[in-house]
Amino acid sequence: PEARDWWRDAVFYQVHLRSFADSDGDGIGDLEGLRSRLGYLELLGVDAVWLTPFYRSPMADNGYDVTDPRSVDPVFGDLDAFDAVLADAQETGIRVIVDVVPNHSGDLHPWFGEALAEGRGGAARERYVFRDGRGPDGARPPNDWQGEFGGPAWTRVPDGQWYLHLFSPRQPDLNWDNAEVQADFELTLRFWLDRGVDGVRVGTAHGLAKPAGLPDATDGTDPRFDEDGVHEIHRRIRKVLDGYPRTVAVGEIHVPDGARFARYLRPDELHLGVDSGLIRTEFDADALQAAVDESLATVAEVGAPATWTLGDHDTGRQVSRHGGGDRGRARARAMALVELALPGAVFLYNGEELGLDDVELPTESLTDPRVRLSGGTDRGRDGVRVPIPWEGTDPPFSFSTGETSWLPIPGRWAALTVEAQLEDTASTLSLYRQALELRQSHPAFTGDHVEWFGAPAGCFALRRHSGDEDEDGALICALNTSAAPISLPPGEVLLTSAPMVDGRLPPDAAAWLV
Ligand code: ISL
Structure with missing residues (x-):
């Protein structure tokens, strides 16, 4: 029989390419740098890599402003370099998925140039969302929508019309009612799927x-997102993927509730949706238990696997979110054992396995369009995109063969380099390696059922099992968010996120038992 779909319980590792490894000394991570570090990902033990956009782009939003979705930006390499990464990764047993950006193009996309040149009423404008403004002379935007990064979601062009951009003005929204837009996106999907x-x-x-x-x-509605019509688009995307066996479509889905979320994961739509429930939940056993239950219930309705994530290139790092320092890191380590204990797919963000924290960058280093569009009240997302410290005692810690990196790496990360942590069995990297190894090889990690049993206040104990009466295969994950050490349930301890104290699990820690 056909093996279970690989993505249902895969551990995906998000490579923020620009920040991962730089092979040519310009201070910007690239494909060849990634290729040279695939051995590390093998050692870490992940199943797949999710590669952030590497397409030709002016990088006004970190490459999410795409000029040509079927190309490689020279700063990252070329198509041959991409093919080499793909071949080497797959040879190593690591799958690769690429980030596609269907909502908008970049402002340097030839289509947008044509739309501006052609003027009002022309077919080139139909690929985007151009409208006349309101009020005398159409001087007010067509509606009251705000952009996600701040400011109005509309920008006026010299002939007086306005175009819609839900993100930065350099990311004009595409018109998905337009046949050319649909056909072109299908070409893009096939371009990368055909490459393997x-x-x-x-x-x-x-x-x-x-x-x-x-x-x-109007109050309580957000007409910008989650329109019913979007599901027809996902059904078309799914049809394309169905022609390529064993491929997966993972959605970045931000909607108000689980019922809306599940609609994207119906059997003929996306395979997986990145669930940010754990990111939004505080370090509190009851709240976390409720979040896990909600995520499981959401996907159960449609038969999709759950997914778990503690961060990405858009959200603050766990260590900082939990207060930073030793306590923040302890909590982040505990959360790693929670997310990796659960049934379903996991999305790790590069550097999470090193226990990296958010970096306070000098204003002149900031590149996120959110900083400018918010009027400077928002420091943006650069602080979670600082390059990976690999080796040595000083920045850029072998991230680059050159002297600098596109964002400065703090000197205090010297203790957090890959090199330092590989040698230290107590390091966060060693914890992730052990956890991933167990998750991969231990039979206790196969069950799809989760149940909770009695635990002291401020703690939870979850049991993951197969649903069969044979309970040998069950895994127990205990989490202590209380202020006091707790006794663990009976069983053999496989792994703890912090050393036991007098046989008990300390605060801010988690344990796995069988
Ligand atoms: O981070 C956010 C706001 O600052 C989110 O709203 C985020 O922009 C949204 O989830 C969409 O994210 C994706 O597309 C964005 C890009 O900036 C993000 O990095 C990407 O993950 C626009 O292309």
């Missing part, structure tokens, strides 16, 4: 479709 990628991450999967008439946002 194992799937795609669909950015802003809850965007794309826009409501007829582009109504104002």
Whole structure:
């Protein structure tokens, strides 16, 4: 019989390419750098890599402003370099998915140039969302929508029309009612699938479709996202993927509730949706238990696997979110054992396995368009995109063959380099390696059922099992978010996120038992 779909319980590792490894000394991570570090990903033990956008782009939003979705930006290499990464990764047993950006193009995409040159009423404008403004002379935007990064979601062009951009003005939204837009996206999917990628991450999967008439946002509704029409688009994407066996489509889906989320994962839509429930939940056993239950219940409705993530290139790192320092790191380590204990797929973000924290960058280093569009009240997302410290005692810690890196790496990360942590059995990297190894090889990690049993206040104990009466295969994950050490349930301890104290699990720690 056909083996279980690989992606149902895969551990995906998000490579923020620009920040991963630089092979040519310009301070920017690239494909050849990634290729040279595939051995590390093998050692870490991940199943797949999700590669952030590497397409030709002016990088006004970190490459999510794509000029040509079927190309490689020279700063990252070329198509041959991409093919080499793909071949070597797959040879090593690591699958590769690429980030596709269907909601918008970059402003340097030839289509947008044509739309501006052609003027109002022309077919080139139909690929985007151009409208006349309101009020005398159309001087007010067509509706009241705000952009995700701040400011109005509309920008006026010299002939007086406005175009829609849910993100930065350099990311005009595509019109998904337009046949050319649809056909071109299918070409892009096939371009990468034909090259052999194992799937795609669909950015802003809850965007794309826009409501007829582009109504104002009234209280309690957000007409910008999660329109019913988006599901027809996902069904078309799924049909394309179904022609490529064993590929996966992973959606970035931000919607108000689980019922809306599940709609994207119906059997003829996306395979997986990145669930940010754990990211939003505080370090509290009851709250975390509720979040896990909610995520499991959400996907159970549609038969999709759950997914778990503690961070990505858009959200703050766990260590900092939990207060930083030793306590923040202890909590982040505990959360790693929680996410890796659960049934379903996991999305790790590069550097999470090193216990990296958010970096306070000098203003002149910031590149995120959110900084400017928010009027500077928001420091943006660069602080979670600082390059990986690999080796040595000083920045850039072998991230680059050159002297510098596109964002400065703090000297205090000297203790967190891959090199330092590989040698230290107590390091966060060693914890992740052990956890991934167990998750991969131990039979206790095969069950799909989760149940909870009695634990002291401020703690939880979950039991993951197969649902059969044969309970030999069960895994127990205990989490202590209380202020006091706790006794563990009976069983053999496989792994703890912190050393036991007098036979008990200390605060801010988790343990796995069988
Ligand atoms: O981080 C956010 C706001 O600052 C989110 O709203 C995020 O922008 C949204 O989830 C969509 O994310 C994806 O597309 C964005 C890009 O900036 C993100 O990095 C990407 O993950 C626009 O292309």
